[in-house]
Amino acid sequence: MSEMRRVSAICNGTVIDHIPSGSAVQVMRMLHIDGSHSNPISLVMNVPSSKVGSKDVLKIEDRELSQEELDRLALIAPSASIAIIRNYGVAEKRQIELGSELVNIARCSFFNCITQNPNEPLPHRLQVVSQDPLEIRCAYCGRAQSVGEIIESLI
Amino acid sequence: MDLITMDDLTNEEAISLLDDAERLLPIARGDAYLPLLKGKVLANLFFENSTRTRLSFETSMKRLGGEVLNLSEVGSSVKKGETLYDTMQMIDGYADVAVIRHPRQGAAQYAADAVQIPIMNAGDGAGNHPTQTLLDLFTIRQGQGKIDGLNVVMVGDLRYGRTAHSLSHALSRFGASLTLVSPEPLKMPSEIVRDLKSSGCHIEESEDLLPAISSADVVYMTRIQRERFPDEAEYEKVAGIYTLKAEDLRSVQSDMMIMHPLPRVNEIHPSIDATSHAWYFKQAFNGVPTRMALLCRSLGIDIPEAIV
Numbered sequence: 001m002s003e004m005r006r007v008s009a010i011c012n013g014t015v016i017d018h019i020p021s022g023s024a025v026q027v028m029r030m031l032h033i034d035g036s037h038s039n040p041i042s043l044v045m046n047v048p049s050s051k052v053g054s055k056d057v058l059k060i061e062d063r064e065l066s067q068e069e070l071d072r073l074a075l076i077a078p079s080a081s082i083a084i085i086r087n088y089g090v091a092e093k094r095q096i097e098l099g100s101e102l103v104n105i106a107r108c109s110f111f112n113c114i115t116q117n118p119n120e121p122l123p124h125r126l127q128v129v130s131q132d133p134l135e136i137r138c139a140y141c142g143r144a145q146s147v148g149e150i151i152e153s154l155i
Numbered sequence: 156m157d158l159i160t161m162d163d164l165t166n167e168e169a170i171s172l173l174d175d176a177e178r179l180l181p182i183a184r185g186d187a188y189l190p191l192l193k194g195k196v197l198a199n200l201f202f203e204n205s206t207r208t209r210l211s212f213e214t215s216m217k218r219l220g221g222e223v224l225n226l227s228e229v230g231s232s233v234k235k236g237e238t239l240y241d242t243m244q245m246i247d248g249y250a251d252v253a254v255i256r257h258p259r260q261g262a263a264q265y266a267a268d269a270v271q272i273p274i275m276n277a278g279d280g281a282g283n284h285p286t287q288t289l290l291d292l293f294t295i296r297q298g299q300g301k302i303d304g305l306n307v308v309m310v311g312d313l314r315y316g317r318t319a320h321s322l323s324h325a326l327s328r329f330g331a332s333l334t335l336v337s338p339e340p341l342k343m344p345s346e347i348v349r350d351l352k353s354s355g356c357h358i359e360e361s362e363d364l365l366p367a368i369s370s371a372d373v374v375y376m377t378r379i380q381r382e383r384f385p386d387e388a389e390y391e392k393v394a395g396i397y398t399l400k401a402e403d404l405r406s407v408q409s410d411m412m413i414m415h416p417l418p419r420v421n422e423i424h425p426s427i428d429a430t431s432h433a434w435y436f437k438q439a440f441n442g443v444p445t446r447m448a449l450l451c452r453s454l455g456i457d458i459p460e461a462i463v
Contacts, residue, residue, distance in 0.1 A: 112280050114259040119238045122268055140261030140268075141282060142160070144346045 007042040013061040015083045016073070021046050023076050024056035026151055030072045030105075031065065039063055052079075067094065072105055074098035075134075075147050101139065102126040102150075108138035109149040115140055124155065156453045157267040159276045160283045161325045169325065173293050175448035175458050176441075182218050183444040187463060190220025191456050198224045198250035200242070200266075201277070202233060202257040207417060208277045208286070211442035212254050212450075219447055224250055243269040252453050254286075255279075273453035281315040281383060287416055288321040290445040291375070292329075294438040298412040299372055302326075308334045308367045310397050311377035311422060313343040318416045319377055320347055327356035334359045334367045338393045341379065364397045369406050374399070376415045376422045394420075401426035414438050 019027055024043050028034070033041060042059040049055040064084050073080060074096045082094040104123045108115050115124055115138070125139035136145045145153075157163060164172070181187035197216040201209050213223045226246075233242060239262060246253050247270040255266050256277040263276030263283075278284045296302050307326055313319045313335055323333055323343070333356055335343050342360065351358055361367055368374050376399065384390040398421050399413065415423055415435040427433050451458055 108261070110260065112258075112260050114239065114257070114261040114265045114279075116259070117238065119236075120265070121238065121240050122265060138261060140264045141259075141279070142261070 006044050006047060007057070007059055009088055010040075010042075010059050010061045010085055011088055013039070013059065013063055013085055014065045015085060016058040016060075016065075016077070017055070017081045017083070018049065018052055019056040019058060019077045019080050020052075021054040021056055024058050026076050027056070027058060027073055027080075029151070029154060030076065031060075031069055033060065037063075070094055070096050071099060072102075075102075075136075075150060098128055098131060100128050102128070102136070104155055106145075106150040106155060107153040108141060108143060109145055109153045110138065110141055110143040113138055113141040113143065126150065157274045158285050158449060158453070159264045159267055159274070161285045161288055161321055161328075163285070166328055169289065169292065172289060172445065172448045172452060173296060175451065176289075176293050176444040178458055178460070178462055179444045179447045179451075181462050183215070183440075183447060185218065188218070188220075189459070189462055191451055191458070192216060192219035192221035192454065195221040195252070195450075195454055196224060196250045197221055197450065198226065198246045198253040200226050200246065200253055200255040200257075202227075202255070202262070203278065205256050205277065207439055207442060208254075208256065211439075212275075212277070212286075212446050215443050215446040215450055218443070219450065221450070239265060240269045246270065247272055252450060275449060275453065278317055280317070281320070282317050283321045284317040284416075285321050286442075286446060286449060287318050288325045289449065290438065290441045291318075291322050291414065291416075292325060293441045293445050294414060294434055295373055295412065297437070297441070298410065298434055302329050304330045304332075305372040306332045306334075306370055307373045307375060308336060308364075308371045309343075309375045309377070310336045310364055310367075312341045312379045312383070313337040313377070314341040315380055315383035316377045319343070319375070322375065323347065323351055323356075327351045327354045330355075332357040332359075334361060334371070336361050336364050336367050336397065338362060338396055340389065341393060364399070365403060368399075368403070368411070370408070371411055372408065373412045373414060376413065376419070378415075378418065378420055378422060398422055398424060399427060400424040401430060404430065404432055407432070 039062040045056045083090045084092040107124050126136050127139045129135040216223050243266050252273045254275045254277045255263050260280035260282040262279045267274040309319050412434045413432045
């Protein structure tokens with residue numbers, strides 16, 4: 001590695017590499033990483049990358065993120081690479097997949113959607129109508145949701 | 156079978172429902188009686204006002220020998236803060252099929268997800284109104300002899316008008332050319348226009364009514380809905396912007412149909428009522444045979460080939 005390592009290797013946990021530059025904070029929000037847990041978290045932003053020019057990297061110690069948690073990232077970091085680390089080695093590599101539906105990840109942002117009543121118990125469901133170009137609609141009211149709106153409405 | 160949007164029906168299924176409705180006409184008119192739905196109960200769940208839709212579902216059920224429960228928001232548990240989910244659990248136990256109108260968009264799909272019984276969307280906010288669309292298609296077929304490839308002008312509140320949303324989707328699937336006439340603030344939502352175009356529909360948008368109607372097969376008028384405007388001043392700016400009078404019809408096609416989901420305010424002058432172009436009252440009646448056909452379909456009841 002020609003580039004000096006900015007954060008030391010971790011013993012056990014999850015490394016999320018190649019996050020689009022500047023998006024790591026949103027990634028943390030989507031993973032509900034808010035400092036309320038005691039495990040160490042390392043975040044580097046805007047570091048040079050031979051692959052994508054510039055990137056963010058997130059290292060989460062002592063926590064292996066599930067596929068379901070990782071798939072949440074498909075909206076903002078679809079090309080991130082994920083490694084599950086055990087005893088300083090890469091135990092598993094994971095891909096992020098945007099499924100056909102986002103269940104209980106974000107609320108519909110439309111003010112008059114039935115799901116705006118916080119007492120309604122059914123899950124919040126956003127359907128991925130098309131991946132390229134990305135088009136996501138509320139499964140109930142049908143309104144299109146931008147990625148920005150979804151990030152603002154994360155549960 | 157639920158009917159939440161027109162996407163729940165293929166073109167073939169829609170046509171076969173229109174054929175069913177055609178066969179049910181003698182019962183709808185009260186000329187024949189056939190209790191196909193005897194012992195079945197329909198729940199009419201109107202969380203928002205309705206005249207034609209509620210009454211035509213009720214008469215459809217009754218003319219087929221079924222029973223109707225009516226829930227209106229006033230005085231019901233909804234006012235006490237009950238969720239739609241909980242209301243629907245109760246209805247699931249009381250009725251065999253339910254019709255729902257609700258001020259919030261997505262309410263019908265939500266209700267369908269909450270229960271086992273079939274759900275018919277009778278209007279969800281500014282969303283969809285597919286049972287109206289079926290009766291509109293039925294009426295268009297009566298007047299034009301077909302529903303394929305027609306030149307249709309949709310007029311008025313295309314932004315909030317759920318009738319216009321559902322009908323334009325359906326017509327685009329039948330190869331219509333659509334002219335969308337509305338004032339700027341009430342234009343058809345861009346995602347709907349995108350959908351229509353992607354299904355190959357030829358679309359023109361305009362603010363002028365009269366130039367658009369000369370080559371039309373159907374002119375579909377809608378009311379500018381005061382209740383959908385957040386602000387009275389915004390409503391006043393566009394209220395009454397489009398009105399059709401008998402003298403406006405001099406150069407239209409002889410079989411051009413004027414339709415309206417009703418109620419009208421001043422969009423269609425009464426001078427048109429006596430002309431052959433007036434289809435809106437026949438259209439309102441057509442809610443009965445088409446909703447009969449839908450009720451039978453959703454309850455899995457076959458309709459005899461000939462009813463006399």
